[in-house]
Amino acid sequence: MASTTGRPRDSRRRLDQRGWIFVAPFAIVFALTFLAPIGYAVQLSLFQDQAFFGGTAFVGLDNYVLLFSDTRFWSGFLRVMIFLAVQVPIMLVLALVAALAIDSARLHAAGFFRIVIFLPYAVPAVVATLMWGYMYGTNFGLAADLNDLFGSEIRPLSLDWALASIGNIVTWEFVGYNMIIFYSGLRVISGELYEAAALDGAGPFRTIFSIKLPALRGAIVIATIFSIIGSFQLFNEPNILRGLIPNVLTTDYTPNMYAFYLSFGGQQYNYAATVAIVMGVITAVIAYVVQLRGARKGT
């Protein structure tokens, strides 16, 4: 026994060392592009610079303490939580319905619909937001025309509607992307399962609930995690719309915008780094919890 356990351990150790050579290209790039920036951000967050006078002081965790009582940060955080809770389910259900419809083989020109629904994802967020911003205009835009037509008073760019309007843009952009994730999940379901279901007398809806949705669980978890990350990082859409309504979309509208304006507007790089790190940790924790829950239900 003793002699047989000795040899493999030796060879494994040798393998380990040789393995580093193969890992090195990745490890170096990973360290430079991933670990180093995070390290730099963490370092930044422990200091307090004075941009105008060049003083730098080590302040330990002061920036973090400040952040936890910063209502501007937490109100932005709450806003993206609301966004997450409302927009993400709507978007994913729409994407799911679209994927199921295209996969159902009952749709004529399914390929055409697939492309059309996916197309908005190919439009850069900047362009999409400018385009929507134009349509949202309540004096001359599409919103103005619709309000005239129906006698309604909907102002997509007002304080009350802004978040919903942003949600609409994001949904429009990403339904197609999520649909593709779901659709590819559906394509890999073995045809034998459908045959068996049909023999057992399952109708189309029974097939959806008993075969298709369970098979999609992994894809749904992945899409959900992407969407959570996307929501917490909400930046482009509100920041571009800000050109139209700077008073409504304040500089602390989302945590990412807050970090952006702190650093590039106010030169408060240290505090901005703190915001970024705290948001990163929160995002990672929530994404991890979702993944764990998704995996547990799956088995």
Added chain:
Amino acid sequence: MTRTPRRKVIWALATSLAVLLAGCSSGDDSSSGGNASPEALDAALDKGGTITYWSWTPSGKEQSAAFEKEYPNVNVEFVNVGTGEDHYTALQNAIKAGRGGPDVTQIEYRALPQFALQESLVDLTGYGFENLEDDYTASTWESVHVGDGIYGLPQDSGPMALFYNKEVFTQYGIAVPKTWDDYVAAAQKLHAADPTKYIASDAGDPGFTTSLIWQAGGRPFKTEGDRDVTVNLQDEGTKKWTAVWNKLVEGKLVTNITGWTDEWYRALGDGTIATVTAGAWMPGILMESVQAASGKWAVAPLPTYDGGEPVTAEHGGSTQSVLKQSDNPDLAAAFVRWLNNDQASLDVFLESGGFPATTADLESSEFRDFSSPYFGGQKINEVLTTAATQVSSGWEYLPYQLYAETIFYDTAGQAYVNNTDLDAGLRAWQDTLVEYGNQQGFSVNQG
């Protein structure tokens, strides 16, 4: 014309690059200008070399080319890194990095104290620039001074005037307002006659607000020495302005279409917005972007508070400055002197439709007598050049004006969204300005 369209919509694009630049910070702070003299400028021009010039002035490229033609030894690399905020983000990053910045840069008057007090700019006093005072209007000359130093030469000026849609005024029997009370009365009359029309649009714009406070005699910002800052947005002049403007904002007599947006241009074109209070660069904007209203607009002096002697304020305008990190400050200063003081350059600038800061050009009969077809043949420069001599003196911007304006929307801007008291909004702005200033090492008093 060179007024910054405030929120250029795509400035997020620059950020990925900016992040990289910000990462390479270093504290290389080579100071220069010890042996500056007017002779050094001529010597530098003879010797030649290469300098970089950052600007978004429409005629910037052409001026650079004309300069190279006159001084073949000098090579000017003209770069437009963006307008307004984009430009300052890039500039700030280069300053923080200690390299990568231009030799000569455009800076708006509002941002000059910020860059001068950070000691990023060369004080041009030694180069004999102090002798050029008579060439410029009093207000722009004041604007290029920070403390005792001269940090640039004025490129253009923006004395404020009242631009109004004559067709709308005639249709509703409204007289051109002489006082702000007249203006409020005109607002009520117009909006009552046609609820889709407004005397003006004001969605809350810090540059506009501060200029009107300036005109009203308010001096909310003061800086003494390097660090002692006073912020007082409740001084008498400021209150004078809010007393008028509250009637318009709280009374919903102004619409809130954000400036420089497509909707704004259209509303200027179809009479929805009947007047614009803006700097003398406004005709260029109207002619270029509001062609629908050609022949309808006219210009008048800014209304006053007492109906007496006309008084106005500067709104926008820029200077060219030399960066301390420049390897060739003598040549850079020589370029600045040529750019904003040599007639060959000024002619190119005027040709592009710019509104000058040089008294000789403002007083030239050719400029004053120009009759603009867009303004129905009105000699608009008579009004505007007169305004240039009537700017109230003693105004100062904050040494952190750029960030102050960024957070204006978060605080004072809320009064515009909710149609509530502007005084309360300005107080909220003041609170954040005091907090930020103290955090950054200034000693901020509330007056």
